[in-house]
Amino acid sequence: FVPGSLKKMSIFAEVPQAPPVAVFKLTADFREDTHPQKVNLGVGAYRTDDCQPWVLPVVKKVEKMIVEDNSLNHEYLPILGLPELRSAASKVALGDDSPAIKDGRVGAVQGLGGTGALRIGAEFLRRWYNGTNNKATPVYVSAPTWENHNAVFADAGFTDVRPYHYWDGAKKGLDLTGIMDDLEKAPEHSIFVLHACAHNPTGTDPTPDEWKKIAEVMKRRSLFAFFDSAYQGFASGNLDKDAWAIRYFVSQGFELFCAQSFSKNFGLYNERVGNLTVVAQDKDNLTRVLSQMEKIVRTTWSNPPSQGARIVAITLNNPELFTEWKGNVKTMADRVLLMRDQLKAKLIALGTPGTWDHITEQIGMFSFTGLNPKQVEYMIKEKHVFLMASGRINMCGLTSKNIDYVAESIHETVSKVQ
Amino acid sequence: MSLFGEVPQATPVAVFKVTNDFKEDPNPKKVNLGVGAYRTDEGQPWVLPVVKKVEKIIVADDSLNHEYLPILGLPEFRSSASKIALGEDSPAIQENRVGAVQCLGGTGALKIGAEFLRRWYNGNNNTRTPVYVSAPTWENHNAVFVNAGFEDVRPYKYWDAEKRGLDLSGFLGDLERRKLFVFFDSAYQGFASGCLDKDAWAVRYFITQGFEMFCAQSFSKNFGLYNERVGNLTIVARDPDNLKRVLSQMEKIVRVTWSNPPSQGARLVAVTLNNPELFSEWKDNVKTMADRVLSMRASLRAKLEALETPGTWDHITQQIGMFSFTGLNPNQVEYLIKEKSIYLMASGRINMCGLTTKNIDYVAESIHESVVNVQ
Numbered sequence: 001f002v003p004g005s006l007k008k009m010s011i012f013a014e015v016p017q018a019p020p021v022a023v024f025k026l027t028a029d030f031r032e033d034t035h036p037q038k039v040n041l042g043v044g045a046y047r048t049d050d051c052q053p054w055v056l057p058v059v060k061k062v063e064k065m066i067v068e069d070n071s072l073n074h075e076y077l078p079i080l081g082l083p084e085l086r087s088a089a090s091k092v093a094l095g096d097d098s099p100a101i102k103d104g105r106v107g108a109v110q111g112l113g114g115t116g117a118l119r120i121g122a123e124f125l126r127r128w129y130n131g132t133n134n135k136a137t138p139v140y141v142s143a144p145t146w147e148n149h150n151a152v153f154a155d156a157g158f159t160d161v162r163p164y165h166y167w168d169g170a171k172k173g174l175d176l177t178g179i180m181d182d183l184e185k186a187p188e189h190s191i192f193v194l195h196a197c198a199h200n201p202t203g204t205d206p207t208p209d210e211w212k213k214i215a216e217v218m219k220r221r222s223l224f225a226f227f228d229s230a231y232q233g234f235a236s237g238n239l240d241k242d243a244w245a246i247r248y249f250v251s252q253g254f255e256l257f258c259a260q261s262f263s264k265n266f267g268l269y270n271e272r273v274g275n276l277t278v279v280a281q282d283k284d285n286l287t288r289v290l291s292q293m294e295k296i297v298r299t300t301w302s303n304p305p306s307q308g309a310r311i312v313a314i315t316l317n318n319p320e321l322f323t324e325w326k327g328n329v330k331t332m333a334d335r336v337l338l339m340r341d342q343l344k345a346k347l348i349a350l351g352t353p354g355t356w357d358h359i360t361e362q363i364g365m366f367s368f369t370g371l372n373p374k375q376v377e378y379m380i381k382e383k384h385v386f387l388m389a390s391g392r393i394n395m396c397g398l399t400s401k402n403i404d405y406v407a408e409s410i411h412e413t414v415s416k417v418q
Numbered sequence: 419m420s421l422f423g424e425v426p427q428a429t430p431v432a433v434f435k436v437t438n439d440f441k442e443d444p445n446p447k448k449v450n451l452g453v454g455a456y457r458t459d460e461g462q463p464w465v466l467p468v469v470k471k472v473e474k475i476i477v478a479d480d481s482l483n484h485e486y487l488p489i490l491g492l493p494e495f496r497s498s499a500s501k502i503a504l505g506e507d508s509p510a511i512q513e514n515r516v517g518a519v520q521c522l523g524g525t526g527a528l529k530i531g532a533e534f535l536r537r538w539y540n541g542n543n544n545t546r547t548p549v550y551v552s553a554p555t556w557e558n559h560n561a562v563f564v565n566a567g568f569e570d571v572r573p574y575k576y577w578d579a580e581k582r583g584l585d586l587s588g589f590l591g592d593l594e595r596r597k598l599f600v601f602f603d604s605a606y607q608g609f610a611s612g613c614l615d616k617d618a619w620a621v622r623y624f625i626t627q628g629f630e631m632f633c634a635q636s637f638s639k640n641f642g643l644y645n646e647r648v649g650n651l652t653i654v655a656r657d658p659d660n661l662k663r664v665l666s667q668m669e670k671i672v673r674v675t676w677s678n679p680p681s682q683g684a685r686l687v688a689v690t691l692n693n694p695e696l697f698s699e700w701k702d703n704v705k706t707m708a709d710r711v712l713s714m715r716a717s718l719r720a721k722l723e724a725l726e727t728p729g730t731w732d733h734i735t736q737q738i739g740m741f742s743f744t745g746l747n748p749n750q751v752e753y754l755i756k757e758k759s760i761y762l763m764a765s766g767r768i769n770m771c772g773l774t775t776k777n778i779d780y781v782a783e784s785i786h787e788s789v790v791n792v793q
Contacts, residue, residue: 010656011599011630015538018666021489021673045485053483067477073463075455076644079431112522112676119675128425148673155674224421255421269486270681281420291428298431298558299565300529300675301522306645307682 022147026386035384039402041393042386044200044365045269046234046332049399056267056328058321062311072310077303079294081110081275085309088316089275093229093243093258100250104283109293110304111274114230114261115148121226121257121276122156123296124289129224130189135159138190140182142166144390146200146228149193164192167202172358172370174204176213183217189224196229196258197242198364201392205235205363211245215252225249227258233265235364237333239326255280262312264365265329271308332396336365339398346407353414367393371413378417383409432557436761445759449777451768452761454740455644456609456707459774466642466703468696472689482685487678489669491520491650495684498691499650503604503618503633510625514658519651519668520679524605524636525558527651531601531632532566533671534664539599545569550592552576554765556603582733582745600629605636610739612708614701630655637687639740640704646683707771711740714773721782728789742768750788758784 020028026042048054066072080086086108091101100106111117122139130137135157141149143163153161164186165178186192194214199205206214218225227249232242246258262273278293280286297303315321344359359367371379371391379385385406387393398406430438436452458464476482490496496518501511510516521527532549540547545567551559553573563571575588602624607617621633637648651668655661672678690696719734734742746754746766754760760781762768773781 008656010660011539012655012660012664014542015660015663015667017663018670020666021669024489043486053485055483059484063477067473073465074469074643074645075463076453076638079434112680113678115673115677116675129421132424148677151670151674155671263486268484270484270678272676272678272680280422285420285422285425288425288427289422291430292425294431295428295561296565298525299561300526301647302525302558303645303647305522305647305680305683308680 023388026388029380030386033384033386037402037405038384038386039397039406040386041397041406042388044264044394045396046264046267046365047396047399049335049401051397051399051402054267054332056325058315058324058328059266059268059311061324062314062321065314066307066310074306077110077306077309079297079303080108080290081304082306082309082313084317085273085313086110086275088313089260089262090277092232092239092316093246093260093275093277094250094279095240095243095247098247098250100279105280105286107278107280107286107290109276109278109290109297110309111259111276112272112301112304113263113269113274114228114259115152115274116272116301116304117259117261117274117276118149118152118226118228119156120293120296120300121259122153122158123300124293125191125224125226125257126157127296128289128292129191133157138162138187140164140186140190140192142193142195142199144201145193145195149228153191153193166199167204167368169370172355172368173361174206174210176206176210179206179214180217183214183221183223186221186223188222191224191226192218193226193228194245196227196232196246197244198231198235198366200230200364201366201388201390202368203362203364203366204358204368206245208244208248211248215249215254219252219254225254225256227256229258230261231264231364232260233326233329234333234336237330237337239329250279255285262308265332266308266312266315266325267328267332268308268311271311272305273308273312336395339395339403340367342400342403343395343398343407346403347410350407350411352407352411365394365396367395369393369410371410375413375417378413379409383413385409433763436763439755440761443759443761447777447780448759448761449772449781450761451772451781452763454639454769455771456639456642456740457771457774459710459776461772461774461777464642464707466700468690468699468703469642469686471699472686472696475689476682476685484681487520487681487684489672489678490518490665491679492681492684492688494692495648495688496520496650498688499635499637500652502607502614502691503621503635503650503652504625504654505615505618505622508622508625510654515655515661517653517655517661517665519653519665519672520684521634521649521651522647522676522679523638523649524603524634525562525649526647526676526679527634527636527649528559528562528601528603529566530668530671530675531634531651532563532568533675534668535599535601535632536567537671538664538667543567548572550574559603577743579745582730582743583736600624600631602631602633604633606639606739607635608640608701608704609708609711612705612712614704625654630660637683640707641683641687641690641700642703642707643683643686646686647680648683648687711770714770714778715742717775717778718770718773718782721778722785725782725786727782727786740769740771742770744768744785746785746788750792753788753792754784758788760784 164182168175258277440450574592578585633652
């Protein structure tokens, strides 16, 4: 009951309803579906073969260590974050024996997951890159890309966020010609957001030779490399292999940013563990950059959360735990690879129209199936298999128990719907 | 040439510089009265016993996992945190017109609120709406609102240095009697008086007067969870429909800032607030902290009066919470730091928590000396 005297117009009356984030809507719809065979191939989180979330055994172990350690307290972390996390995380990306780290020209900012790392990097670039507060510097994101990339850079103030060619729908693979063309035509100093491995949503990465070509043009044309690394280790099962592109660019002398997420490879989604690795030409430049990063962090979250950072730092800095972690990561990567093999094999065995090599050629959590919007709608409505409108599926949603149903559903869809 | 060749060195945040200087000082008698965190009578950080207990409960609970929280945060945290601010029996809550966004500490709550207001309040993207912050105020308020896009952040009169108290007429003069938006910053509920309801009186009064408003809550101090970044932006709207649209826009802002918030601290607070025994234990822990501060206030004032330190020192006990505006001027502050290794802010602000039964005599004597020797 609001007294008549107070029944004025709300100050929020003109605020429009925002549409929900697509991937979360999909999961919400999945939850409400009562069909016994429903399958969720939407949101990107790892699932076991029992279709359950998986708290990594090494994480559980380290959480117990932390709670038993009475020398720990909850005092504010430094603005840039837990030092042991920042250095260990950058080492994971760049390699233990990275010359850039030895040169003292690598620094980092602990970020709130990959999103937070991207955001701080974007804010810095808008303020200080290519002039001062140059909002017009073009920012290129792949077509397609993670649905939040565009908005993060736009919200950081960039007014010109554009797509670069990436996915070739006809051949179901990388559009290298398109990429090279966009790189040659981009205004100098443009920023390019590059997926370090396991491209989201296509699962399609450049080969090392293709990366070399990309790097050559970017160097020649002074384009800024901003890597997004959310799946290191998770893609191939091997940390070094998944970091090859980043390390190659560093060896070519690029100053670059790399937004790292430990959400997937540590299964620490909800503790928001990220790291923005900064590679500068020298220590002096690095120092000034980090000092400005501090100012940005201070007005965003002041200083970052401790729990997830501690778990990752302890694990990475302890040889036994590090080995155990790599084993846990390989477990996840291997299950995904197995599901890829099996899905492709089943579709081929069913004689499903089209080619299905891309299922095993793609890498990481996601596969761009090539299903069109009508086919996707059929899958959801008729078969209760939930996937993104783009045809993207999360391989982790597949299990030995549901893979036959999913393969048969895809077969039916492709046969009936055009 | 580096791409970063023109990037200037930023000045360090003042309060952290004070702590850094303190750390480097070799004087065995040094005292840190700078940064705002609670200290025990041994001068140590204090992990609340209830927090330690709940941390163990959480780690033993195998039904918990690390799946993403919703964008707006842990529901049990948001609702219980809003209840703390507004009261168990808040009519606004009963009318379903109160919502919340779990944020990264008080800073994060202010940030999200500011970003929303800049986009959607008083027009669309009206970056010119004046934002008033008290003179003085927490050093980060200005920058948070500026960085959210507001171009006109101004001071309102607050502190009367001569009488060492509230400049009420100045304050009211700045407010006039017009439709002004209320954005509460609540970082010390329970910590100030030791009583949660008492410390929330102002927030609750404004609601009874029909305001739609924001309240940025921090659980850094009253839970001692500084580094887990536990905050809540409570939103009071006229009705559920307006609330719903506001929260949908808040989601968009959160999504491009941190995507979804961290779980650990929110779980700790939610489990505590939602369990009657743990809630009681927490209130006791809070009272322990508040009482120690009150004890140090009484003690410091008494010692200064006993030393007959020039000036009046009532303000030490009239003021409330973690901080005291001593009234020391910059020269006197410099003397305390350089000559006595007592570290405080240039404004004369001291953190009462930095005082202990072991150092309070030294601090009182030092203040006496600086007031007597330095003008």
